[in-house]
Amino acid sequence: MFKSFEPNKIFAITSKAPKYVLFLFIVVLTIGLTEALVLSPEDYKQSDAVRIMYVHVPAAWISLGIFSSLALLSVGSFLFKNKNFALIAKSLAPSGFVFNIIALVTGSIWGKPTWGTWWAWDARITSMLILALFYGMYLLAWRIYENKDQVIKVTSLIAILGAINVPIIKFSVDWWNTLHQPASINILSTNIAIHASMLIPLGIMTAAFALFSLLIFLMKYNTELIKVKNKGLDRL
Amino acid sequence: MINEIISMNGYGTYVWSAFSFTLISFTTLYFVTKLQLSKEQRRFASKFSSLNIEKARTARSQNINREILSNISNI
Numbered sequence: 001m002f003k004s005f006e007p008n009k010i011f012a013i014t015s016k017a018p019k020y021v022l023f024l025f026i027v028v029l030t031i032g033l034t035e036a037l038v039l040s041p042e043d044y045k046q047s048d049a050v051r052i053m054y055v056h057v058p059a060a061w062i063s064l065g066i067f068s069s070l071a072l073l074s075v076g077s078f079l080f081k082n083k084n085f086a087l088i089a090k091s092l093a094p095s096g097f098v099f100n101i102i103a104l105v106t107g108s109i110w111g112k113p114t115w116g117t118w119w120a121w122d123a124r125i126t127s128m129l130i131l132a133l134f135y136g137m138y139l140l141a142w143r144i145y146e147n148k149d150q151v152i153k154v155t156s157l158i159a160i161l162g163a164i165n166v167p168i169i170k171f172s173v174d175w176w177n178t179l180h181q182p183a184s185i186n187i188l189s190t191n192i193a194i195h196a197s198m199l200i201p202l203g204i205m206t207a208a209f210a211l212f213s214l215l216i217f218l219m220k221y222n223t224e225l226i227k228v229k230n231k232g233l234d235r236l
Numbered sequence: 237m238i239n240e241i242i243s244m245n246g247y248g249t250y251v252w253s254a255f256s257f258t259l260i261s262f263t264t265l266y267f268v269t270k271l272q273l274s275k276e277q278r279r280f281a282s283k284f285s286s287l288n289i290e291k292a293r294t295a296r297s298q299n300i301n302r303e304i305l306s307n308i309s310n311i
Contacts, residue, residue: 011303
């Protein structure tokens, strides 16, 4: 079923793709930064501080998306006994973790001018911090355990347990009274509470961040495949 | 115009530090990942060059090994 995803077959593509993805990322990021920092309007309440949204929100979205993928890949690895799923998940995790940290730090910077504080134990911020801890545990487990089967089991367990936190992050603003406002964009509804002049730069920056995570994923995945092949040379 | 972009109505410190932190994180992650990839490619090249003719021929029979070697020659 997953034969077309075998590393031997896809390496020819994954080894050549990074240079094209890097070029596309630089183009999209340049457009995104121009829109976010120069062309988009200031907010009537937050003034220019609103521009932090263009790095904070895409980073949070992508870190959540990547963690959800880790959980799905871990379930897939258990169900289909496919070790390539674990390798894909391992290659996705570093960029997810960095995006999580970016979301926390830029959120803290944004909090000072809007809420008057760098940090608050608000439900959304706390659940994002918990996600960072799960990312940290996931990455550490890959470094600590040497046995391949054991590390796949442990990391899968961390990813699946951590995935319980994902809907908590998403709905924290609805379930509890938090400093965060409710979601302005809902993919299941056409009711978008954000003007096109801000939605377009947000979309472009999200695309740029997604391209960056794809670039890092491809480079990490190639590294992991070469590691496997290095061990193969030892066995010859 | 330039001054307005820099000062951001008094929020410049917050806006520019958030964007700078993001771009510095991107650059660091990119170069760390690139370094790890190059290190692994060099290790592969060194192991491959130490193989005898017979083993090197067996290793070359795999497409993925040929791809790795061609990528190493490109860097």
